[in-house]
Amino acid sequence: VPDDPLLADVALDIPGQGCFTYLVPDGLAVAAGDCVLVPLGPRRVRGFVVTVARRPLPAFPLKPILEVRQGVRVPPHLLRLITWGAGYYRCSVGEFLAGAVPAPVRQGVQQEVERRLRRVAGWTGELPKRQRDLLAALPDHPLTWSEACAAGATTRPTLAKLVAAGALAEEVDDAIREVTVAVRAERHAPTAEQQTAIDAVAAALDAGTHQTFLLYGVTGSGKTLVYLELAERVIAAGRQVLFLLPEIALTPQLAARVRSRIPRTAVWHSGFTDGERARLWQDVAAGRYDCVLGTRSALFAPLPAPGLILVDEEHEHTYKQESVPRYHARDLAVVYASQLGVPAILGSATPSCESVANARPDAAGRAPRYRVLVLKHRPRGGSLPQPLVVDMRRECEETRKPPGLSRLLVQRLGDAVAQRQQAIVLLNRRGWSPVVTCQGCGATVECGSCSVSLTWHKGANILKCHYCGHQRPLPTACPVCNGKLAAYGLGTEQLAELVRQAVPQARVLRADADTVSGRQGHAQLVATFAAGEADVLVGTQMIAKGLDFPKVTVVGVIGADKALAAPDFRAAERTYQLIAQVAGRAGRGELPGTVIVQAWDPEALPIRAAIENRAKGFYDSELALRAEYAYPPYAGLVRILWSGPSAAAVQGAAEADARLLEAAAQGAVVLGPTPAAMSLLKGQHRWHALIKAASRAAAQGFLDRLRQLPRRSGVQVAIDVDPVMTS
């Protein structure tokens, strides 16, 4: 009605609430997606406009919008995705937006502006000799301040004098920054297999329809080439590409390769300053980039018209955010692509069971939701290495030594070093020993704030908690009975030492969170190893991902079935994925590779299937088990987690809320509440419950019936839809 006032629904970063309605003052231009400042009780807060419309005033009085942030508007298609996500993952739209739009953008941090120095043409004036020489030394093209400092071997104040004198002018660069990456723009022709995959997706692109593809390609089969060929087509048609990766810091090679073919690629990572991030967001929104490459939060980059969404290594659990908003970027990417009517490609050599199930007909015989594209061959030749399994029970019996490096692995490491090749040994546990126990009373030294044993770090001679970071010196005797302490178990620190002893001629490099600090540290370490400055790289799984070292011919996996013991329905899947992924890492160059897997139960199916390259066998049996025990993908899971500083209060809240869960259950099964596997974490006691519904839709139905759990002081309640961590 034209006479009604103009009202705006604004999403605020407040849990468990819908939008708040505000008056739009006359003359203030406000649209959906705008970032606004509004009064809320005694304070003023930032929020995002969800709808603007003329309609009658509600019964309660309204306050006006105070201010609109210029230049920050969430595109309508992104707002729609976030609204959907807030409903599915059970948080408010405002909370989701707060998690999706970077803080410096919301808060209006001063954008970092690229300021460049340019020589003023035709300037003639007097200068001191030093400054005159400096001016002569500078090149003609514009330079940033730091580039000019380097080029003239000088400092900022001196350059400022030249600017003050008028010899140099400062210009503000409003255009996109130059992207210069020294990478050969490789352009191999696609193989027949790759071309088939490209054509299938291109058909969906041309038809302008949504379709999700599962690009199932062995490691080294050239998934990236498929992505890039399709990305170029999308960009040529005037749209943009979203390219998601599990971990950007580990894949500098991939980022460089994408940029070499798509120069206007924004790399979306957490290492930016606030100003850089604010500028990047606006540059992406303004259409100055053709591609955004990044981790899960890159899904919310404000691209004006995404035409293709790529999710590489789709099985990786890092796509799940473990804080509000608790979304799964792979699942949300598929929703986004469907909303946009564009194709999505999920790529992996070891897909998640969810995606495999989606690529098969369902129990009722309906057509698969995803279409499978297979890459079986490595274009650069090189067959997959033949993995060997060492039965560690027999090994320990025969050698009468504690478990460590097997004789076979020692021999192969020695051979590799002798032939000037390289090797990688993986163990997913850092430190020297994970457990320190009293030989007298049997007590284990535990972290006071978490229910875990402390790990001994021998080099630093401290006990560390790997969950909360607490550390303390190693006690000289048992704190309980004053008995003698002994360290048990194997970590990477000790493993590196074992390799040094067993293969004395090897130069050993250790890569774990203790030796690698920050993103640069990782890149540096990768460079050191790639340059051949070490022979054996010992590390945690941080080195298992995305690495491509042509000289590596031996890969050892220690404690490969450790993950199998985890109290988690995905334990078998994770074990299979780890071994199959690692197996693909050896022998990527010209040289054939060997993978040696040390396991306590070498007959376990995930291990056998991974080393014998029997993917179908693994997925068939694993999916059958999931169906039998009603776990995803044949169930919709919700986890409720209660936590707080008082064990009694947490238990009380969980047990009281259990009645509400049961009341809402209907067909769903409520497991628990019980204490979580980590019953104490960072000083917080934890209880949890798992709700198993027949499907994701049924799980949503359960949450609709449950509505909100009561708010209690001293106890936090988290609702996790489609949890990845279930223990």
Added chain:
DNA sequence: AGCACGCCGACT
């Protein structure tokens, strides 16, 4: 989430 209001213990 903040922030206010509101009702009970140890101090100038």
Added chain:
DNA sequence: GTCGGCGTGCTC
């Protein structure tokens, strides 16, 4: 007599 603990409730 107050200062301050955090329990409850509201914010368009």
